[in-house]
Amino acid sequence: MSSSAPETPFFVNATAAGEIPSYNGDEKAKATDFANYFCSYAQLYHQKQMLADHNRMAAYHSAILGNQDVFRDKVVMDIGTGSGILAVWAAQAGARKVYAIEYTDMAKHAERVMKANGVDHIVTVIQSSVEDVVLPRCVDIIVSEWMGYMLLRESMLDSVIRARDKFLKKNTGLMFPSHTTMFVAPVNDEDERKAAANDYGSSMSDWAEFAQTTNQVYGVNMDCLEKEFDREQKEYHMLSSRWTELPPEAVLAEPAMIKQLDMTTCTLQDSRGIDKDAEHSAFDFEIDGDEINNPISGIAGWFTADFRSRTDAGGRDAPKLSHPAFLSTGPENGYTHWGQQTFYFLSSIPILKGEITRLTGALEMMRTKENSRLYNCRLTYSTSRRRNDEPQDGSVLMKSGKIEQVYQIP
Amino acid sequence: MSSSAPETPFFVNATAAGEIPSYNGDEKAKATDFANYFCSYAQLYHQKQMLADHNRMAAYHSAILGNQDVFRDKVVMDIGTGSGILAVWAAQAGARKVYAIEYTDMAKHAERVMKANGVDHIVTVIQSSVEDVVLPRCVDIIVSEWMGYMLLRESMLDSVIRARDKFLKKNTGLMFPSHTTMFVAPVNDEDERKAAANDYGSSMSDWAEFAQTTNQVYGVNMDCLEKEFDREQKEYHMLSSRWTELPPEAVLAEPAMIKQLDMTTCTLQDSRGIDKDAEHSAFDFEIDGDEINNPISGIAGWFTADFRSRTDAGGRDAPKLSHPAFLSTGPENGYTHWGQQTFYFLSSIPILKGEITRLTGALEMMRTKENSRLYNCRLTYSTSRRRNDEPQDGSVLMKSGKIEQVYQIP
Numbered sequence: 001m002s003s004s005a006p007e008t009p010f011f012v013n014a015t016a017a018g019e020i021p022s023y024n025g026d027e028k029a030k031a032t033d034f035a036n037y038f039c040s041y042a043q044l045y046h047q048k049q050m051l052a053d054h055n056r057m058a059a060y061h062s063a064i065l066g067n068q069d070v071f072r073d074k075v076v077m078d079i080g081t082g083s084g085i086l087a088v089w090a091a092q093a094g095a096r097k098v099y100a101i102e103y104t105d106m107a108k109h110a111e112r113v114m115k116a117n118g119v120d121h122i123v124t125v126i127q128s129s130v131e132d133v134v135l136p137r138c139v140d141i142i143v144s145e146w147m148g149y150m151l152l153r154e155s156m157l158d159s160v161i162r163a164r165d166k167f168l169k170k171n172t173g174l175m176f177p178s179h180t181t182m183f184v185a186p187v188n189d190e191d192e193r194k195a196a197a198n199d200y201g202s203s204m205s206d207w208a209e210f211a212q213t214t215n216q217v218y219g220v221n222m223d224c225l226e227k228e229f230d231r232e233q234k235e236y237h238m239l240s241s242r243w244t245e246l247p248p249e250a251v252l253a254e255p256a257m258i259k260q261l262d263m264t265t266c267t268l269q270d271s272r273g274i275d276k277d278a279e280h281s282a283f284d285f286e287i288d289g290d291e292i293n294n295p296i297s298g299i300a301g302w303f304t305a306d307f308r309s310r311t312d313a314g315g316r317d318a319p320k321l322s323h324p325a326f327l328s329t330g331p332e333n334g335y336t337h338w339g340q341q342t343f344y345f346l347s348s349i350p351i352l353k354g355e356i357t358r359l360t361g362a363l364e365m366m367r368t369k370e371n372s373r374l375y376n377c378r379l380t381y382s383t384s385r386r387r388n389d390e391p392q393d394g395s396v397l398m399k400s401g402k403i404e405q406v407y408q409i410p
Numbered sequence: 411m412s413s414s415a416p417e418t419p420f421f422v423n424a425t426a427a428g429e430i431p432s433y434n435g436d437e438k439a440k441a442t443d444f445a446n447y448f449c450s451y452a453q454l455y456h457q458k459q460m461l462a463d464h465n466r467m468a469a470y471h472s473a474i475l476g477n478q479d480v481f482r483d484k485v486v487m488d489i490g491t492g493s494g495i496l497a498v499w500a501a502q503a504g505a506r507k508v509y510a511i512e513y514t515d516m517a518k519h520a521e522r523v524m525k526a527n528g529v530d531h532i533v534t535v536i537q538s539s540v541e542d543v544v545l546p547r548c549v550d551i552i553v554s555e556w557m558g559y560m561l562l563r564e565s566m567l568d569s570v571i572r573a574r575d576k577f578l579k580k581n582t583g584l585m586f587p588s589h590t591t592m593f594v595a596p597v598n599d600e601d602e603r604k605a606a607a608n609d610y611g612s613s614m615s616d617w618a619e620f621a622q623t624t625n626q627v628y629g630v631n632m633d634c635l636e637k638e639f640d641r642e643q644k645e646y647h648m649l650s651s652r653w654t655e656l657p658p659e660a661v662l663a664e665p666a667m668i669k670q671l672d673m674t675t676c677t678l679q680d681s682r683g684i685d686k687d688a689e690h691s692a693f694d695f696e697i698d699g700d701e702i703n704n705p706i707s708g709i710a711g712w713f714t715a716d717f718r719s720r721t722d723a724g725g726r727d728a729p730k731l732s733h734p735a736f737l738s739t740g741p742e743n744g745y746t747h748w749g750q751q752t753f754y755f756l757s758s759i760p761i762l763k764g765e766i767t768r769l770t771g772a773l774e775m776m777r778t779k780e781n782s783r784l785y786n787c788r789l790t791y792s793t794s795r796r797r798n799d800e801p802q803d804g805s806v807l808m809k810s811g812k813i814e815q816v817y818q819i820p
Contacts, residue, residue: 031438032445044639045646051632052620061628088630109635116634210462220498222461224526225519229454236455299727 059327064306084110469737494520
């Protein structure tokens with residue numbers, strides 16, 4: 001036997017209720033969860049990857065340094081400070097006190113960064129999970145970079161929400177970011193889609209050869225495992241979303257917003273995913289074949305984050321941000337380390353001249369049973385075609401059946 | 411934040427005594443260990459990789475099917491049966507009863523393989539860790555493919571030893587394999603060594619650029635982390651052994667045996683690694699520059715496994731194997747999925763015409779503190795050169811200082 005390190009945890013590290021075990025699970029689930037989750041953030045290599053993401057850096061930098069009037073003399077908490085850059089910026093922006101929380105040993109490096117930048121009298125680095133932190137007072141501002149692929153992956157939002165409800169001043173407290181939004185759009189990316197389909201195809205012809213050899217040379221019939229191998233390979237190659245850095249022109253229609261979070265009021269339920277009956281889970285795209293003639297390869301999803309004034313009713317008295325900042329991980333904005341997650345269709349949808357192709361459906365997003373930091377997406381969609389001189393409710397040339405696929409976000 | 415799945419477990423999943431927690435650890439350590447260890451073996455993809463390793467397959471196949479007189483009417487246990495091939499062979503070789511133990515859900519597939527091959531009346535698949543198995547009787551033969559990189563990685567040997575002591579008939583029982591041996595040799599592989607050194611070099615120049623940008627554009631000084639980043643990168647690129655499939659001609663001197671295990675008598679202590687004072691841990695290679703003129707790039711390590719009659723005093727009455735079989739994962743034998751682990755030197759050692767270069771040293775192998783299924787190797791060595799008309803104890807042209815490096819086996 002010999003196998004390289006596992007790709008995804010095999011054991012259950014989710015509570016029965018689907019919460020992250022760091023807060024509310026048995027000790028075994030919590031140990032497994034922490035072991036798997038925090039591991040990579042303990043490496044400077046990964047910290048550097050995030051610090052070299054200039055869209056990410058610029059958004060947080062201008063959100064904090066561009067709003068020094070808001071930070072002046074305030075008490076700030078940075079959740080998951082890593083090597084500490086947001087905490088340094090908060091101190092540079094005039095904060096009176098910054099609590100920088102970090103679970104991994106990266107906390108030790110963060111402390112040295114504070115000293116090297118002359119802010120160690122302002123920033124206190126606390127090595128702990130934020131759930132276990134005890135503070136002498138409430139805080140005015142929570143800054144955190146908690147977002148994962150498709151916004152929610154990693155489920156760190158749970159920890160941020162719990163810390164917010166425990167530590168942030170209710171009527172005047174500010175969240176950085178203040179609002180986050182998820183988008184989807186139909187995209188063209190046939191090279192990648194076909195490459196995945198080819199990999200899937202060759203893995204199956206490889207199996208056929210393997211099964212024959214095993215039977216002929218070693219006298220054992222393995223045919224009964226082909227179906228399961230097929231399922232495994234299809235899931236891996238075709239029914240897993242992929243990290244993509246799509247060019248703007250890959251987007252075939254105006255992106256649709258599928259979820260919006262007000263960071264001041266969102267709940268643990270919001271962090272669970274996108275319910276199939278949620279307000280925005282449905283999408284409805286129209287593509288005119290006279291404007292676009294590339295087929296639809298799949299659906300891409302991404303998020304944006306806003307740093308602006310509170311919009312909730314309870315936040316009327318909160319300080320206003322005179323210089324809002326904005327981070328987009330969409331194709332229009334160039335590289336971020338998040339990229340877009342693209343869900344490739346098993347077969348592409350052609351766009352025909354003289355016709356309008358309509359793609360309607362919904363995206364449901366839910367935590368996996370095995371690991372509450374990972375998510376699956378159920379994509380349900382159908383297409384219809386009409387001549388482009390017909391109105392939207394006019395006569396249809398062809399309407400597809402409803403297609404439903406569950407994708408994992410690796 | 412966003413990070414792909416962790417490469418190595420970050421949390422401690424080792425007991426204080428360095429044993430694998432599956433047997434003797436607290437429940438948290440055990441949960442983490444099982445989650446990380448068994449994960450990949452639950453995939454048919456990895457099973458297929460092992461089943462398509464023809465050196466591995468042929469050795470076990472001829473060991474079992476080539477010794478049907480030994481298997482006839484016997485009770486056999488297969489530890490870690492995976493998709494079940496060794497159990498099928500044992501049944502085909504005439505075993506009366508086979509207990510096939512498998513912890514992962516692969517057990518369900520193994521059951522179907524038994525049915526498909528008409529041996530389900532002989533083979534009972536038991537889904538369990540072998541430590542928790544209860545059997546109605548002792549067994550005559552234990553077959554298992556438990557070997558990892560550098561033989562011991564994954565520490566599955568612990569489970570095999572415990573099962574042997576609990577279930578195998580003391581004087582007549584047979585282990586398949588019966589003996590295993592580890593080898594090292596100096597090797598030439600400058601392309602790989604230089605590629606690793608270049609990767610390390612460019613990661614550091616990349617850091618320099620990153621640190622400057624972060625300071626200039628975002629006003630934060632990260633210089634204090636350079637040393638730690640350097641340590642991390644050096645460990646990753648240079649002080650990690652690499653999987654290699656070396657051609658026979660890469661081996662520069664007769665391989666040295668560094669550890670030998672009699673599977674019938676070896677102990678948990680043997681499974682811990684190679685003690686620095688162990689009998690065979692030292693090596694002494696001589697390379698004649700008139701025969702070889704490629705530099706020494708590093709030391710490669712691998713193992714062999716024998717399937718032959720018992721050689722221990724207590725096994726005098728055990729059945730004899732009339733057709734011994736043999737598996738080598740060394741460079742002389744072509745591809746196996748284990749390959750060789752190569753420990754590249756930070757600088758290569760030139761071999762000069764008219765001179766004999768002598769490389770003496772020792773290899774110590776020990777479990778890591780964090781994970782008792784992973785190992786580090788401490789390589790200690792020095793070189794000396796003499797004219798090739800001098801005897802081994804003659805006058806020396808140059809003797810290097812002693813070099814000591816700890817490598818991780820990823």
